Amino acid sequence: MTTEIANKAIYKVVINAPIEKVWSELVRTDEVLPFFFGGVCKTSGGLEVGKAMAMETKSGKYRSVVGKVLEFEPPHRYSHSFKFTGYDDPPCTVTYELKEVDGGVEFSLITTNVPAGTKTEKGMAQGGNYIVNTLKSIVENGAPSFGTKLMLGVMGLFEPFTPAQSKSDNWSFNDIEKL
């Protein structure tokens, strides 16, 4: 019980935009997503419960994050299992919650079942803040901040250093659904 609770982290922000707009940015597929480190969300035919999703690099060569859709309730809730293909850690769960409040949408990113003391834990802690803030900036201003753009540029340069086990060929939608 204690470990389950300790394995949960919440990143929350109020976004000044209509809920539909936040939702559509969040679940956009087949386009570069600055809030997800410039990755592209690929599916085998749309985001659907039980179906696989994969975050591909822009070139399509690597799938850095893969998972299965666990909940999909537009425009309020979306959750999926989440596995870094570069690490040998078991998948954790990411849940996005959207709630209409005064001044916009309360947007929460919640990570659960993150394996403690792993590289995945470190990656989730860095990624959670980044995703929440960049999504806010995109929905409100139509663009990520300058610092983010700079970072995305730098990250593109690192693609050649992605581990071979993250190659897209190693992570078919069929394989992901069996995770």
Next chain:
Amino acid sequence: MITNNDLDHVFHALAHQTRRQILDFLRDEPGQAVGKLAAHFDVSRIAIMNHLSVLEEANLLVSEKDGRTRRLYLNLVPIQQIYERWTDDYTAHWAGRVSQIKFAAEQAAAKDQ
């Protein structure tokens, strides 16, 4: 964007030692119940409840109902927004170097004593 009003709330919340300690405890053990958190402090539960509402107002704290318990989580996003307001990846690198050197040097000095 983070508004000036939001920022006032965040800095006000952080400008108190007890509230900063609360955030330390929540970072070390996310999902702590209010009672357990209050037990760390030598002040009344009401005082702690007041601190919690200041932190929640600033969005530095998220609480969730779990049956009859209220579970508390640290929300890092406002601190990240403060950081982003004055920092970019280039300056972050050098500022990070300086703070790492300070940390390493002070640890080494403490060991010598």
